[in-house]
């Protein structure tokens with residue numbers, strides 16, 4: 001495969017091929033940041049609870065995606081707040097045959113009984129805040145799903161290491177709470193990190209917006 005664009009812009013490569021092409025070109029895994037937000041851009045209520053923002057159809061797609069991907073990355077904040085399993089489950093609730101590597105990034109200790117440390121899938125704990133160190137540790141895992149909270153998402157955005165966004169927007173309002181991103185290094189509108197819409201689809205009551213970085217974004 002030659003460096004540069006291999007497929008015409010309008011042709012979407014399927015997941016594994018897209019990730020493989022990306023790694024061939026950049027040497028890094030391909031990162032899809034997935035989050036579920038309310039209409040007002042909140043990913044958790046003020047008390048930190050965030051379960052069931054999106055509907056069952058959206059959650060089923062996320063589980064199917066996890067079952068195809070190589071690694072799921074979250075920050076310690078998400079593990080400490082939600083105690084997620086981060087496994088891929090089939091519609092009947094059983095574990096999918098393929099489980100992605102679970103990756104927890106951050107310096108705080110995790111409770112020994114954290115679900116992410118169970119034996120349903122392998123788990124890697126990376127005690128760092130360096131985004132590229134995380135990606136270097138995952139070169140054998142080209143297709144990565146970032147499911148972290150706003151701090152880790154902000155760090156990946158600030159480092160320009162988000163290659164695709166899947167935003168599940170639910171017809172729900174919270175009025176307050178955690179917004180999807182914190183500390184992305186943007187201080188003025190000229191620094192806004194712009195994305196280009198790839199696809200918009202309805203998923204049950206939600207809307208799934210898939211975006212890729214806008215390489216031609218305005219510089220100011």
Ligand SMILES: NC(=O)c1ccc[n+]([C@@H]2O[C@H](COP(=O)([O-])OP(=O)(O)OC[C@H]3O[C@@H](n4cnc5c(N)ncnc54)[C@H](OP(=O)(O)O)[C@@H]3O)[C@@H](O)[C@H]2O)c1
Nearest residue numbers: 035036048050075077078106107108129149150151152155
């Ligand atoms: N709706 C959704 O899609 C969704 C998804 C995920 C999470 N959430 C919600 O998000 C909330 C948790 O938010 P959060 O921001 O704490 O979660 P997070 O981004 O997953 O974790 C934040 C932690 O990650 C670590 N970290 C690693 N690299 C970092 C870097 N470069 N910069 C900053 N921190 C880094 C830090 O932990 P150390 O201090 O340990 O170093 C930091 O406190 C919960 O309420 C959860 O329910 C919602």
